[in-house]
Amino acid sequence: MALKDITLGQYFPGTTIIHRLDPRVKIIGTIAYIVALFLAKWLVTYAIMLVVLAALIAISKIGVKSILRGMKPILIIVIITGLLNLFYTPGQGEPLVSFWVFTIYPEGVWAACAMVLRIAMLITCTFLLTYTTSPIQLTDALERLMNPLKVIKVPVHELSMMMSIALRFIPTLIEETDKIMSAQKARGADFDSGNLIQKAKALVPLLVPLFISAFRRADELAVAMECRCYHGGEGRTRMRQLKLKGTDIAALILAVVLCVVIGVLGRYGF
Amino acid sequence: MEPIIETRRLSHIYSAGTPFEHGALVDVDFTAYRGEYLGIIGHTGSGKSTLIQHLNGLLKPTSGQVLFEGKDIWESKERTRQTRFQVGLVFQYPEYQLFEETVYKDISFGPRNMGLDEGEIDRRVRQAAQFVGLKEETLEKSPFELSGGQKRRVAIAGVIAMEPSVLILDEPTAGLDPVGVESILGNIHDYHQAKNATIIIVSHSMEEMARTVDRIVVVNDAKIPFSGTPREVFAHGDELEKMGLGVPAMTRVFHRLKGMGVDIDPSVYTIQQARDAILAKLGKAVV
Numbered sequence: 001m002a003l004k005d006i007t008l009g010q011y012f013p014g015t016t017i018i019h020r021l022d023p024r025v026k027i028i029g030t031i032a033y034i035v036a037l038f039l040a041k042w043l044v045t046y047a048i049m050l051v052v053l054a055a056l057i058a059i060s061k062i063g064v065k066s067i068l069r070g071m072k073p074i075l076i077i078v079i080i081t082g083l084l085n086l087f088y089t090p091g092q093g094e095p096l097v098s099f100w101v102f103t104i105y106p107e108g109v110w111a112a113c114a115m116v117l118r119i120a121m122l123i124t125c126t127f128l129l130t131y132t133t134s135p136i137q138l139t140d141a142l143e144r145l146m147n148p149l150k151v152i153k154v155p156v157h158e159l160s161m162m163m164s165i166a167l168r169f170i171p172t173l174i175e176e177t178d179k180i181m182s183a184q185k186a187r188g189a190d191f192d193s194g195n196l197i198q199k200a201k202a203l204v205p206l207l208v209p210l211f212i213s214a215f216r217r218a219d220e221l222a223v224a225m226e227c228r229c230y231h232g233g234e235g236r237t238r239m240r241q242l243k244l245k246g247t248d249i250a251a252l253i254l255a256v257v258l259c260v261v262i263g264v265l266g267r268y269g270f
Numbered sequence: 271m272e273p274i275i276e277t278r279r280l281s282h283i284y285s286a287g288t289p290f291e292h293g294a295l296v297d298v299d300f301t302a303y304r305g306e307y308l309g310i311i312g313h314t315g316s317g318k319s320t321l322i323q324h325l326n327g328l329l330k331p332t333s334g335q336v337l338f339e340g341k342d343i344w345e346s347k348e349r350t351r352q353t354r355f356q357v358g359l360v361f362q363y364p365e366y367q368l369f370e371e372t373v374y375k376d377i378s379f380g381p382r383n384m385g386l387d388e389g390e391i392d393r394r395v396r397q398a399a400q401f402v403g404l405k406e407e408t409l410e411k412s413p414f415e416l417s418g419g420q421k422r423r424v425a426i427a428g429v430i431a432m433e434p435s436v437l438i439l440d441e442p443t444a445g446l447d448p449v450g451v452e453s454i455l456g457n458i459h460d461y462h463q464a465k466n467a468t469i470i471i472v473s474h475s476m477e478e479m480a481r482t483v484d485r486i487v488v489v490n491d492a493k494i495p496f497s498g499t500p501r502e503v504f505a506h507g508d509e510l511e512k513m514g515l516g517v518p519a520m521t522r523v524f525h526r527l528k529g530m531g532v533d534i535d536p537s538v539y540t541i542q543q544a545r546d547a548i549l550a551k552l553g554k555a556v557v
């Protein structure tokens with residue numbers, strides 16, 4: 001697998017209504033969805049959550065394939081969580097099967113399914129956020145949402161600037177890593193075989209040039225920013241003003257309604 | 271002539287299966303003959319780098335085959351690795367891949383990976399340094415205190431030290447001053463002569479190509495529309511212009527003349543050839 005294929009946190013440009021929503025609304029909506037997920041109890045609530053998610057995916061035109069691919073790296077965690085739930089949920093009545101030290105109760109099967117579904121939906125909804133929102137928009141929105149923290153002297157602007165620079169450079173660094181790796185492979189470097197120590201040693205020809213180039217880039221960026229008179233957040237205006245539109249408000253209301261409905265239904269055990 | 275590297279219906283798709291899917295090569299048949307000095311030319315983003323990274327097995331074809339000396343390089347893991355030593359590849363801006371404490375150690379990285387003994391490694395490092403015009407005392411310096419042009423030489427020496435029978439260079443002269451360009455091209459030419467090696471060189475510059483290579487392969491939009499001797503290729507002047515490549519200035523003048531109704535061969539590309547063509551046209555003996 002080439003490093004490029006990692007889709008975690010990647011943005012797929014688009015023009016659907018979800019892409020165009022205010023990023024602040026999308027962040028709040030995602031949080032609302034996650035809260036609702038933990039309020040969900042049983043078949044009905046889960047079904048609603050699933051339908052909502054499916055609808056959002058359909059509207060955003062993000063391929064199911066891309067989501068599944070993004071899920072790959074965390075598959076192991078999901079499976080282990082599922083298995084733990086399967087074996088360690090105690091139940092009343094007859095166990096379903098029992099072998100060696102393991103016993104599985106019907107409750108365990110339910111718990112495992114519910115847990116796996118919950119994690120999968122949680123991850124998918126955060127994917128939906130990062131797939132439809134550019135990193136710039138995301139950090140912009142986070143900065144605005146965290147603005148009240150300035151009162152208690154949190155350097156919100158600096159933090160969000162650092163975050164947007166980091167996000168901006170992840171793809172660049174991945175590309176650079178790919179390139180240096182190829183160049184060293186062309187000189188016979190072998191990154192795949194050997195024991196742990198040999199593998200660690202094999203990384204030197206990759207890491208040294210990578211760090212050097214990262215420092216060089218950081219330096220260049222700092223100079224470029226100073227040349228454009230960057231001096232921190234004080235008195236800085238923004239190029240893109242975030243403004244709530246009708247659809248944004250509607251989306252916010254829907255998110256709240258979802259939370260309330262799931263909360264109430266969950267409370268009554270649906 | 272005997273082919274040394276061939277591709278058969280080679281296709282490469284980047285990020286297959288995502289919205290970023292992009293066919294960088296489509297059904298490309300490419301051949302390099304043993305001992306030739308081959309130029310690859312193409313517009314930015316046409317697929318040149320993608321093509322050459324297939325030739326030594328750094329990229330795996332999405333479909334199609336790459337043959338080295340008649341055998342598929344993906345036949346076995348061992349064969350792929352051996353091909354990497356036989357087909358040396360110098361990347362675009364190779365100076366960013368240096369990592370060792372001294373120039374000597376950096377150049378010896380390739381030969382050491384080949385499992386050669388110390389004596390042989392030492393011989394190769396010194397010879398490679400000589401080929402690219404690095405002085406003895408530079409070998410003990412840190413590569414990071416050298417100038418950009420010197421770093422590039424060290425990087426090229428690092429590949430030459432593996433003594434590949436095919437040496438591929440991706441824009442080795444990009445970003446160098448005219449003197450640096452001449453001297454690097456000279457070094458490559460020396461290696462070609464001394465080792466009877468096949469050279470494949472990627473470039474943007476038609477003029478540079480025209481002066482140095484035996485044959486030119488044109489890459490455009492993931493395909494190879496035509497290839498041939500510089501003369502044959504420059505005869506496609508209009509098509510080259512359309513690809514945004516342009517032809518050497520001298521060829522352009524002659525295409526114009528032809529367009530103005532002068533009956534003259536438009537495929538010349540050096541001043542010498544131009545002079546001969548004009549004299550012949552005027553009915554004077556070639557002096």
Ligand SMILES: Nc1ncnc2c1ncn2[C@@H]1O[C@H](COP(=O)(O)OP(=O)(O)OP(=O)(O)O)[C@@H](O)[C@H]1O
Pocket residue numbers: 004284285292293294312313314315316317318319320321362
């Ligand atoms: N790692 C990659 N992932 C996705 N797409 C890529 C990758 N590398 C190259 N491409 C795309 O493939 C196409 C061909 O790229 P390639 O690097 O082969 O071009 P090139 O002819 O070498 O250009 P240049 O003259 O600028 O070096 C380009 O459109 C490029 O955007």
Ligand SMILES: [Mg+2]
Pocket residue numbers: 318319320362440
């Ligand atoms: Mg290139």
